[in-house]
Amino acid sequence: MTKLFARPSSMSDAEMPYCPGCTHGIAHRLVGEAIDELGILEKVIGIVSAGCSVRSWCLYRFDMVLSAHGRSPAVATGLKRALPDNLVFAYQGDGDSAAIGLAELMHAALRCEGITVFTINNAVYGATGGQAAPTTLIGQKTTSYPSGRDPSYAGYPINMAEVLASVSKNSYVARVALNNVRNILKAKNAVIRAFKTQEGRLGFSFVEMLSACPIGWRMTPLDSLKWIDETMIKQYPLGEFKVPKGLEP
Amino acid sequence: MDKIDLLSGNEALAQGAIRAGCRFFYGYPITPQGELFEYMARRLPEIGGTFLQSESEIAAISMIYGTAAAGKRVMTASSGPGISLMQEGLSHLASAQLPCLVVNVMRAGPGLGRVRPSQADYLQATRGGGHGDYRTIVLAPASAQEMADLAFEAFTLADRYRNPVMILCDGMLGQMMEPVALPDPIDPKQLPPKPWAVTGARGRGRNLVLSAPYTDDEMIALNVELKSKYASIEVHEARWESRFLDDAELVVVAFGTSARISEDAVSKARTEGLKVGLIRPITLWPFPRQAFNIFQKIQAYLVVEMNTGQMLEDVLLAKRGDVPAFHFGFGGGWIPSTQDIYRELVEAYERKGTL
Numbered sequence: 001m002t003k004l005f006a007r008p009s010s011m012s013d014a015e016m017p018y019c020p021g022c023t024h025g026i027a028h029r030l031v032g033e034a035i036d037e038l039g040i041l042e043k044v045i046g047i048v049s050a051g052c053s054v055r056s057w058c059l060y061r062f063d064m065v066l067s068a069h070g071r072s073p074a075v076a077t078g079l080k081r082a083l084p085d086n087l088v089f090a091y092q093g094d095g096d097s098a099a100i101g102l103a104e105l106m107h108a109a110l111r112c113e114g115i116t117v118f119t120i121n122n123a124v125y126g127a128t129g130g131q132a133a134p135t136t137l138i139g140q141k142t143t144s145y146p147s148g149r150d151p152s153y154a155g156y157p158i159n160m161a162e163v164l165a166s167v168s169k170n171s172y173v174a175r176v177a178l179n180n181v182r183n184i185l186k187a188k189n190a191v192i193r194a195f196k197t198q199e200g201r202l203g204f205s206f207v208e209m210l211s212a213c214p215i216g217w218r219m220t221p222l223d224s225l226k227w228i229d230e231t232m233i234k235q236y237p238l239g240e241f242k243v244p245k246g247l248e249p
Numbered sequence: 250m251d252k253i254d255l256l257s258g259n260e261a262l263a264q265g266a267i268r269a270g271c272r273f274f275y276g277y278p279i280t281p282q283g284e285l286f287e288y289m290a291r292r293l294p295e296i297g298g299t300f301l302q303s304e305s306e307i308a309a310i311s312m313i314y315g316t317a318a319a320g321k322r323v324m325t326a327s328s329g330p331g332i333s334l335m336q337e338g339l340s341h342l343a344s345a346q347l348p349c350l351v352v353n354v355m356r357a358g359p360g361l362g363r364v365r366p367s368q369a370d371y372l373q374a375t376r377g378g379g380h381g382d383y384r385t386i387v388l389a390p391a392s393a394q395e396m397a398d399l400a401f402e403a404f405t406l407a408d409r410y411r412n413p414v415m416i417l418c419d420g421m422l423g424q425m426m427e428p429v430a431l432p433d434p435i436d437p438k439q440l441p442p443k444p445w446a447v448t449g450a451r452g453r454g455r456n457l458v459l460s461a462p463y464t465d466d467e468m469i470a471l472n473v474e475l476k477s478k479y480a481s482i483e484v485h486e487a488r489w490e491s492r493f494l495d496d497a498e499l500v501v502v503a504f505g506t507s508a509r510i511s512e513d514a515v516s517k518a519r520t521e522g523l524k525v526g527l528i529r530p531i532t533l534w535p536f537p538r539q540a541f542n543i544f545q546k547i548q549a550y551l552v553v554e555m556n557t558g559q560m561l562e563d564v565l566l567a568k569r570g571d572v573p574a575f576h577f578g579f580g581g582g583w584i585p586s587t588q589d590i591y592r593e594l595v596e597a598y599e600r601k602g603t604l
Contacts, residue, residue, distance in 0.1 A: 041450065042449050042450055042451040042452075043449040043451065044449065045447050045448075045449060047315075054461065055463055057457060057459065058463060060455075061450070061455055062449070062450050062455050063447035063448065063449055063450050063455050063456050063457070064447070064455070064457055064458075064459075065314075065315070065318050065447055065457070065458045065459070066345075066457075066458070066459040066460050066461055067311065067314055067315075067341060067345075067460060068311065068314075068337055068338065068341045068460065071307065071308070071311035071314070071337075071338070072311075074303070074307075074308040074309075074311035074312050074314075074315070075311050075312070075314050075315040075318070076315060077301070077308075077311075077312050077315060078273075078275065078311065078312035078313060078314060078315020078316040078317075078318070078319070078323070079315035079316065079318060079319050079447070080315075081273065081299045081301065081312070081315075081316060082273065082299075082315065082316040082319035082320075082321045082323075083319050083448060083449070086448065086449050103304050103305060103307075103308065104304070104307075104308050104311065106304075107303075107304040107308065
């Protein structure tokens, strides 16, 4: 019997530690598939930190680090400067990257640090129960702003990919969505291109992934996927915002 | 080791660290650690090392976390306000059991404070400093020679115990120039490999460096492991220097700059015939309780610190018998003179045995 579909060999047998309908698992799988296809398991080092993905180090078979909330771009910098021939990626949530760790992420981007950052944008803090994130949409209800995000009171959402593309001179910056097969295939391509940017020493690489949080959004999984299409992408358009010189199309 | 150089404490410390094989320095500018920082900025690139000015002390200690996880010797230097920001990272380094050196060139606090020499951060350094239940090894040099020696040795201790090490000094020790015999240099390539480091899973199973385990049971097990490690450090690594204890009836206890000044006051008192001794802790954690074990003649202690009474707590815990421990010191950048300490010492000498 021929096996047509299996876990990527860079992934372990551990169970996905996520809620039903969450698309973190898709993101992890795409990272695993990209590592398999690029054949980089022996030189890749991943970093995770606080948030829903805090235990995702158990999902892989390569070297991993767990560090403080928001600091993984700085930790990745310390790893990459010590091990320039390895490939170092940070896997962050949007609270991790866009709130508490904005300075570390921004300055890694400004230095064009040769690291890769994947950030899950699900517009809420999932692990702590659905509070507002910097990425929460205007009007979106969360447990910390129960009547919805009012920009006159709580400010505006941050478009991470556009911001980083505007400050990072040598970089690959893309936004993808994990809500349907077409978008997932594009997302995988972006993950591969991010790693290739690092492997080719072409600069900093960043992929923002629009991801569903049905529990945090108080929606069914299907409605969540639809909400990404109909609402989230309007605020967060998909595409490549920056491609470094030397990265093939 | 036979060549003698005239070096500032800052440069002695930097050279001691480099000779220990440290090739990575991440830091954020703050007075009064500027000379150390700038020496590393000039020197490390010349010898193939990495110096990076970070966007904050939080980022600096996180970069240290990354480089230490990769198995390399790495350090930073800062002062009070910056060290406070590093406490997050120090807690994570302690949890993940990563070795590194953090130098605190202490300044007066609290708050932004002022930059004059101070010993205000004793309790912060010796009680862990950040959240959770952990300890850092804390070393307190009192001369340019010790700045070099303890920086060198800090990396040995950090690697031996897989634990952050802190050096507590101040701007006076950093600026003071003294003859120094530097330790023989170590080629970082010759250092023993660290089989736990994350370097890519080539030819081995994968390695993990984690500042949180997966389960509650593992969290308790980690704390049990740390407790046993700290107990071993307390037994094996306590260091101190003592003088004139054989007949001392009053013992001055001081570390770093205040110990250096106290030495003169104690010598002066000895020439006047006063039976005075000195205990100078070199490790502040582990506190050298052993130094307080054996002396029957001691009738009082005088703790001299450039703060409002911090090491005093450790002396009160360590001293044997019902003898008083007086404190002499102020925070805020106050520096005692030999005369100040001598005067206080004579007063304590007269009060001893009367309480």
